Amino acid sequence: xxxxxxxxxxxxxxxxxxxxxxxxxVTEVEGSSxxxxxxxxxxxxDGHLTGSISGGCLEGDALRRARRxxxxxxxxxxxxxxxxxxxxxxxxxxxxxxxxxHILLESxxxxxxxxxxxxxxxTSRQDQQVVLITILDAKNSISNLCGKRVLLTDFxxxxxxxxxxxxxxxxxxxxxxxxxxxxQSLTKDYLAGExxxxxxxxxxxxxxQLTVFGAGNDAQPLVKLATGLGWRIHIIDGRTPQATVQRFxxxxxxEVVKLTDLQKHRFLPGYEVLISLN
Numbered sequence: 001x002x003x004x005x006x007x008x009x010x011x012x013x014x015x016x017x018x019x020x021x022x023x024x025x026v027t028e029v030e031g032s033s034x035x036x037x038x039x040x041x042x043x044x045x046d047g048h049l050t051g052s053i054s055g056g057c058l059e060g061d062a063l064r065r066a067r068r069x070x071x072x073x074x075x076x077x078x079x080x081x082x083x084x085x086x087x088x089x090x091x092x093x094x095x096x097x098x099x100x101x102h103i104l105l106e107s108x109x110x111x112x113x114x115x116x117x118x119x120x121x122x123t124s125r126q127d128q129q130v131v132l133i134t135i136l137d138a139k140n141s142i143s144n145l146c147g148k149r150v151l152l153t154d155f156x157x158x159x160x161x162x163x164x165x166x167x168x169x170x171x172x173x174x175x176x177x178x179x180x181x182x183x184q185s186l187t188k189d190y191l192a193g194e195x196x197x198x199x200x201x202x203x204x205x206x207x208x209q210l211t212v213f214g215a216g217n218d219a220q221p222l223v224k225l226a227t228g229l230g231w232r233i234h235i236i237d238g239r240t241p242q243a244t245v246q247r248f249x250x251x252x253x254x255e256v257v258k259l260t261d262l263q264k265h266r267f268l269p270g271y272e273v274l275i276s277l278n
Contacts, residue, residue, distance in 0.1 A: 002207065002229070002230025003040075003051055003230075004040075004120060004124055004207075004230070005124070005230050006050055006051065007040060007041075007042050007050050007051050007117070007120070008117065008120070008121055008124070010042050010044075010048070010050035011042055011108070011117045014042075014044055014108075015110050018110070019044060019045055019046070020044070020045045020070040020107065020108075021042055021043060021044045021045065021070070021107075021108050022042075022043045022066040022067075022069050022070050022105055022106060022107050022108060023040060023041070023042055023043075023105070023106050023108060023116050023117060024040065024041045024042075024043060024053050024062050024066060024103050024104070024105050025038070025039070025040050025053075025103065025104045025106075025116075025134075025200075026038065026039040026040070026053050026101060026102070026103060027077075027102045027103070027104050027134070027136055027187055027200045028101075028102035028187040028200070029099055029100070029101055029102070030099060030100040031082075031083060031098055031099030031100055032098050032099040033054065033082075033099040033101050034052075034054045034055035034057075035052060035053055035054055035055075035101075037185050037187070037200070037202065038185060038202050038204070039051070039052065039053055040053070040120075041053045041059065041062070042117075043062065043063055043066040043067075045067065045070055047063060049063065053101075053103055054101070057082075058080055058101065058103070061078075061080075062078070062103060062105070065078060065105055066105050069105045069106065069107050070107050072107070073107045073109075074107070075104065075105065075106045075107070075146055075147040076104075076105045077102060077103065077104050077105070077136055077137060078102070078103045078105065079100060079101070079102050079103075080100070080101045080103065081100045082098060082099055082100070082101070083098050083099065083100060102136075102187075104134070104136055104200070106147055114149070116134075116149065119132060119149055119151050120132075120204075122151060123151065123204045124207060126153060126204075126206050127206055127209075128153075128206055129180065129183070129203055129204060129205050129206060130151060130152060130153045130180075130203075130204050131151075131152045131176045131179055131180050131201055131202065131203055131204070132149060132150075132151050132152075132201075132202045132204055133149060133150045133151075133152065133162065133172065133176060133199060133200070133201050133202075134147070134148075134149045134199065134200045134202070135147060135148045135149070135162070135163075135197060135198070135199055136187070136198045136199060136200050137196075137197065137198040138195065138196075138197050138198075139195065139196065140195055141195060142163070142164075142192060142193075142195045142197070145162075145163060145164075145197070148162065150162050152173075152176055152180070155176075155177055155180055159173070160172055160173040160176075163190075163192045163197060164192070165192040165193055168190055168191065168192040168193075168197070171190060172190060172199065172201075175188065175201060176201050179201045179203055180203065183203055183205075184203065185200070185201060185202045185203050186200075186201045187199070187200050187201075188201065207230060207231060207232050208229075208231045208232070209231065209232045209233075209234065210223075210226045210231045210232070210233050210234070211234040211235075211236060212233070212234070212235050212236070213236050213237070213262075214236075214237055215235050215236075215237035215239065215242035215243040215244075215247065215248065215254070216237075216242060219235070219248075220247065220248070223235070223248055223250055223251060224250065227250040232252050233248070233250055233251040233252055234251060234252060234253045234254075234255070235248050235251045235253070235254045235255065236255050236257050236262075237255075237256065237257070238256065238257060238258045238259055239256070240256050243255065243256045
């Protein structure tokens with residue numbers, strides 16, 4: 001199971017009970033760190049952590065701050081500076097990352113279908129990479145924009161409705177396209193009218209997909225291994241008794257396709273590995 005899948009599973013458990021939780025996201029790194037931008041950790045009010053934002057040095061302090069965010073419902077950005085010896089001792093047991101790490105903490109609203117976790121769930125179903133844009137910081141007259149997000153899946157669109165400022169949104173859309181093409185996430189400042197904004201433009205890659213041609217017994221351990229990695233599994237075989245959901249419950253699709261029809265078969269786009277087994 002991938003880190004994102006573990007996070008979604010933990011979130012679903014919390015949502016069923018109604019217990020509060022918060023999401024911690026690494027949005028920017030200057031220098032070295034254990035995790036890179038896009039790393040996430042779900043924090044529950046009883047102190048359970050799913051995922052990680054460091055090698056263990058920041059989680060304790062992030063837990064304390066996340067509980068405050070759950071109470072207030074207001075997002076908070078924390079900056080940990082492990083280049084500062086005193087701060088590193090305070091937060092990190094002097095692990096020596098020698099980097100500055102920016103963490104966005106957000107309380108999760110289960111009633112919001114576009115809360116950060118639900119948007120991440122949507123990204124897990126995409127066959128192509130996407131760009132998730134998050135407003136990290138906004139002050140004064142536009143402070144209400146802080147934490148607002150847009151998930152870009154169609155880069156043929158001509159407009160973006162994020163800040164309410166058409167010119168600013170066009171600049172952001174242009175940068176999002178460049179981020180999509182380069183595959184490199186970006187944190188950047190923008191000007192909306194006379195107000196400053198800081199945004200995180202994050203590239204999220206699709207989950208790797210494994211298509212196995214052959215549904216024999218030898219395919220079963222392979223499928224279990226790939227499932228443990230969090231991959232999406234597709235099984236194809238011409239034998240009806242072999243290609244069944246009962247034999248491959250972990251697979252996303254199980255299809256019976258004759259060998260003569262394989263050339264006409266449409267394979268899924270995205271990051272895909274094809275393996276043929278007899």
